[in-house]
Amino acid sequence: MNKQHNNDITLAEAQQLVDNWITTVGVRYFNELTNLGILMEEVGELSRLMVRTYGEQSFKESDKNRELSDEMADVLWVLICLANQTGVNLTEALQKNFDKKNIRDATRHLQNTKLHKS
Numbered sequence: 825m826n827k828q829h830n831n832d833i834t835l836a837e838a839q840q841l842v843d844n845w846i847t848t849v850g851v852r853y854f855n856e857l858t859n860l861g862i863l864m865e866e867v868g869e870l871s872r873l874m875v876r877t878y879g880e881q882s883f884k885e886s887d888k889n890r891e892l893s894d895e896m897a898d899v900l901w902v903l904i905c906l907a908n909q910t911g912v913n914l915t916e917a918l919q920k921n922f923d924k925k926n927i928r929d930a931t932r933h934l935q936n937t938k939l940h941k942s
Contacts, residue, residue, distance in 0.1 A: 835914040842904045856909050863902040870895040 833841070846853050854862065873890050876883050907914050933939055 835918065838900075839904055839908055839914060842901060843908050846905065846908075853905060853909050856906065859902055859905050859909065863899065863906065866895070866898040866902055870899055 853859065869890075870892070873887065873892055873895050875881050876887050877892065904914065906912075907917075
């Protein structure tokens with residue numbers, strides 16, 4: 825099951841691929857709190873690049889040659905690690921989240937006049 829270069833990886837496959845990598849190449853998972861700190865760091869790196877790309881801040885030399893896709897993948901990687909460590913099935917969690925949003929927000933955004941302004 826080596827789909828690392830195939831764009832059609834399911835969440836379940838991603839969880840398995842990350843687990844396989846962590847338990848072989850990575851030796852073991854960092855503890856949950858360490859991974860939470862790493863997740864915050866990765867989100868910060870993504871935020872920094874987004875602010876410079878779409879916001880008003882200028883790029884620093886150290887920001888150049890960074891890619892949004894790579895920063896997003898770093899966030900996803902650590903999130904998958906945390907899911908694996910805490911027994912969360914991301915496929916089920918995402919489906920439940922869609923169900924929740926479809927019930928809670930069925931008309932909320934349609935009625936939001938702020939979203940209809942150009």
